[in-house]
Amino acid sequence: MTYFTCLFLDTEKDIIVSLYKELDKVFYVLSTPNHHTGNLIRNLARICDLPLSQNREGMLEIRGEVPCYVDSYNNESYIFRLGDVEIANIDKDGNVLMKAAIPAIAKTLMSQTKDYQLGLPKTIFKTRVRKEYKFNSDLHTHMNGNLPGDILIALGIYHQIRYPLYYVKKLELKLTEAQWDKLERQRAKVARQFVSSDLKGKYLDRRINDNTFINFADLILNNLDNAEMNIVKIRGSLAVIKDGQAVFTNLEKVYLYRYVFTKGAESEDKIPLNTAYLIPDEDVKKALMQMLRDRENPDYCNNTIFQDKLLWIARNYKRQGVCYAEISDTTLVKKYESLEMLKQVHAVMPSIYGETGVMIRFLAAMRRIPLTIVKDAITPANYLEQNLEVLRATALDPYVAGCDFVGEEINDIITLKPVFKELVKIAAADPSFVIRVHAGENDSLKDNISHSIACVKDCLAPGQAMPKMRLGHGLYTYSPRSKKGREVLKQLKENNIVLEFQLTSNVRLNNLNSLDKHPLKAYLKQGIRCVQGTDGAALYGTDSVDEQLSLAKMLELSENDLRLMKEAETGIIEEGQKAYSDKKAAFLSLVGKRDMEDVLLEKMKTVKIGKGLSGGVKRLDANTELKGQIKEITWDRVPVVLLGGSFNTEKRATRVTPEGEKQLDMLMKYLNPDEVCFVIGHKLSGYEKYLVEHNKKGFRIYAVVPALITKQEAVKLKEAGVYIRVSTEAEGMGIYKSFNYEIFERRPSMVVAFDGNSAAANLIQEAKNGKGQSAILIFSKSKTLLQKATSLHGYVYFFDGDAPITQKIKELSDKTLKKS
Known part of the structure; x- marks a missing residue:
């Protein structure tokens, strides 16, 4: 057989179909070389009812023949199908016409589990709208x-x-x-x-x-x-x-x-x-x-990297049929970098628009919490004040549509209320200015949608109209049947708030594990304006068309649902285009014959808001307060990470049950303190508290704490006498990252999860992804972790009164011995 051509079933080129020719016959080999667990190809083979084979390197493949068809004009073509879905037509010269593909969201869900539950209709989509x-x-x-x-x-x-x-x-x-x-x-x-x-x-x-x-x-x-x-x-x-x-x-x-x-x-x-x-x-x-x-x-010909980036973003959008985009960028709140960026935008964007017909505008993005991944980066304490100083000027530019709060949603947006007071002032001068907040992305802060709206409303000047406001993600808030939930719906409708949905990123970033409870259809039914975004499409292997297909198919949207979303989007596009034209005329008048940078520098005025940003609770440096207890996690014992207290929503406490206590007692009796140690969070509540108070065998207990803690937390940690590991994260819901860095990426471990919300789900996912291999055991009575556990079928083990935790550990030990 000789190589003929190839095609890809997904945007990221992870599912490869290589085609080979022998005389007039074509054969295919489907492989997934970037997916090493084998889950993706096993699940795909199962739902398509196709046999698996192994290649010389031991990697799984699906092999078969691509049948040849002849039309009424005697033209021959090969048609590649999976199940009953026509995927691609291939002519005799090897030209490929794609008819269907596997969206990133389906690929992720197949890769995640050993027991994929979605059928062919929600796995392979016709690529047309x-x-x-x-x-x-x-x-x-x-x-x-x-x-x-x-x-x-x-x-x-x-x-x-x-x-x-x-x-x-x-x-x-x-x-x-x-x-x-x-x-x-x-x-x-x-x-x-x-x-x-x-x-x-x-x-x-x-x-x-x-x-x-x-x-x-x-x-x-x-x-x-x-x-x-x-x-x-x-x-x-x-x-x-x-x-x-x-x-x-x-x-x-x-x-x-x-x-x-x-x-x-x-x-x-x-x-x-x-x-x-x-x-x-x-x-x-x-x-x-x-x-x-x-x-x-x-x-x-003289484009910078940034200008070429804009050019290719626009070209990509044109290919997808997108004519208007608003892109979040933190550069626009940095003093001199923002001026250089806008200068380059003004120089090249008219040519880009002339070629592509795509209008690109920007949202000046501010981080809700300082970035910690860049180790040497030092974020000044008044960084938000500095951001606002710059934004007062850059907001005047016609290419700037508004602002955005970005970053992981691990703090209550209400703590940033003083910032909104300044944003509302900008919106008072510019009615087209959009205030967008990333809110409701995970289930740990269900107040964030209502708090975001309140932050804006409470800061309005007397008689000031509600600014244009959008909420990014909007997945989680209170049940619409509850009093709080009904009030949220009322506020969304009365204030004409727009909700933005990005299904693929929600799934790929572990914020959505079950599609059947997605709120989009319910919001549309309530008359709330909803639109689609991609959240940075390339990060998640999607694009605008793939995202719309995923929304429509996975959430079973009706034509009326799509029509409502289309109407909301059309209105925003028209508003954005008009805002650009109006702001351009005003900006040209403002600048006149002067240099644009000089004018904007003059408009940057110092902003003072610092006193109100703490949320009313003073926090202390954990490294200083707990320095006597800080100690590296010992390497001569296997860490057992206990979840059940520190990884909930801020206002939700873990309820310790008699059955849970019995399982934890059983665990402590079974384990040897010379062989294992326990690692917990910083709150010392729920099952964590029970562990500390019933540690009769003298297990070493380490508490991972955020970089900033309250006085009350410091006292509790000192009194408990636990060892301390201080996270680089200042917020309690971000400390799961330190568990990953110190444990899951480095060494074998065990996770015993009794309770938790998104922070616990993230920690469990980190344990599954980690290089160190972790045994993950979840209390079956934990409703909040059930969806996460179900999505990880084959990687987690349930324990309860009928399946005691010690029995599960023995089963895991036996499996490990058989493998070795």
């Missing part, structure tokens, strides 16, 4: 998550960016001997700059490798023998993890990989790009060849 219901906007997306990996890789080659040695090693990229020699010589020079550094060991190595670079064009073009596999690895690093759901920690890491390209610095050591046509990846090559042609276009 009725024209009158087609969505034409992306109203919820993020600048550095927007472009697909292939485009970023092409941009990296075209602009010859510096690619850090750290990522070369992290991704295990293959280089030529000459490339390695050059990198080692450069690394030796860089290392000399750190001879007096206080950093040691792996931390020093990381810093040196982060500052040692190879020209990315050199990495690919002067290494063509390894280019195909290197591109696959780099592409994989630019999206969230493959084998199941991710959590916010994974998302932050992906952004770091993307920043190399989206915020890239060009290499000083340039090379000719005349071998670009030899790149083995067709999509990367096609994009790069277009970039080289753009070099001859006077509109684009």
Whole structure:
């Protein structure tokens, strides 16, 4: 058999169908090389009723023949089907016409579990949408998550960016001997700059490798023998993890990989790009060849990386039928960076709009909590005041549609109410100014939707109309049958709030484990305006069309539901286009013949809000308050992570039941304190408190605490006498990240979960994803964790009175012994 062609069943190129020809027959091999658990291909084979086989490397494959058909004009074509769904037509020259695909959300759910429950109709979709219901906007997306990996890789080659040695090693990229020699010589020079550094060991190595670079064009073009596999690895690093759901920690890491390209610095050591046509990846090559042609276009020949990023975002949107987008970007609240960004936007956007017909505007994004993933980044205490100082000026620009609160939703938005007072002042001067808040993304803060609305309403000046307001995600609030839930619905309707839904990112980021309780249809029925976004499509392997298909199919939206969403979207697009025109005229008048940057700098006035941001509760530095108890988790014992107290919503307490107490007593009696230690959260409540008070065998107990704690929490932790690990996260609901870093990524462990909300679900997902292998046991009576546990079928074990926890541990031990 000879290779014929190939096709991909998903946007991320994870499900590959390779086609081979023998005489006039075509055969296929379906493989999933980026998914190592085998769940994806096993589940796909099962729902399509197809046999599995193994290749020489032991990887699972689906093999079969693609039948040939002849039409009434005697034209031959091969039709590839899965189940009864026609996927693609392939002509005799190898040209492929795709008819259906597997959306990212279905792929994630298949990868997550050993027992996928959705059938073929919700797994493989026809890739078309009725024209009158087609969505034409992306109203919820993020600048550095927007472009697909292939485009970023092409941009990296075209602009010859510096690619850090750290990522070369992290991704295990293959280089030529000459490339390695050059990198080692450069690394030796860089290392000399750190001879007096206080950093040691792996931390020093990381810093040196982060500052040692190879020209990315050199990495690919002067290494063509390894280019195909290197591109696959780099592409994989630019999206969230493959084998199941991710959590916010994974998302932050992906952004770091993307920043190399989206915020890239060009290499000083340039090379000719005349071998670009030899790149083995067709999509990367096609994009790069277009970039080289753009070099001859006077509109684009001097484009910066940022301007080319905008150009390709618009081109991608045009391909998807999107004509209007509002992109969140934190650059617009940084003093000098915002001015440079807007200058570049004004220089290139007219040409981009002329070519594509896509209007791109921005939401100036402020972080609800400081970013902690960048270890050396120091966020000033008054960063929100600094953001507002800049926003007062950048909000005048016609390309700025409004503002946004971004970041993981682990704090009550009400603590930021003083910030809203300043935003409402901006909206008073500009009625088109949009205030958008990420709210209701997880189930830990069910007040955040109502609190977001209250933050705006309570800050209005007498007689001031409610500004344009949108809430991103809007998944979780109180039941509409409850008094609080009815009040939320009333506030949403009365204030004309728009809810934005991003189904794929909700699933892939572990915020949605069951589709049957999604609230979109209920909101539409109540007359609340709802629209779709992508949340940074490329991060999640989706796009605008894929997202709409997923919403429609997975949530079983009717044509009337789609019509209502389309009407809401059309109104917002028209408002946005008008706002741009009105603001452009006003901005030109404001600037006149002066330099735009000088005018905006003058408009940046100091803002003082600091006293009201604490939420009324003073918090202390945990490292200082608890320094006498801080100790590394011992390496001679297996950590048993106990969930049941610290990982709930802020206003929900764990109820300790007699059955739960009995299971915990049984666990403590069964385990040996010389072999295991316990790790808990910071609240010392619920089952955590029971553990501490009944620790008769003297188990070592470690409490992971946020960087900032209350006086009451400090006293309780001191009195308990537990050892302390201080998280880099300031908020209690973010400490699950430290469990991942200190335990799940490093060593074997056990998770025993009695109770918890989204923070507990995130910790459980981290345990499942971790390299250290973790046995996960969940109390079957925990309703809040049931959906998470069900989505991880085959990876978690339930315990209760009928299936005691010790029995489950013995079963797990027996399985481990059999494997070894």
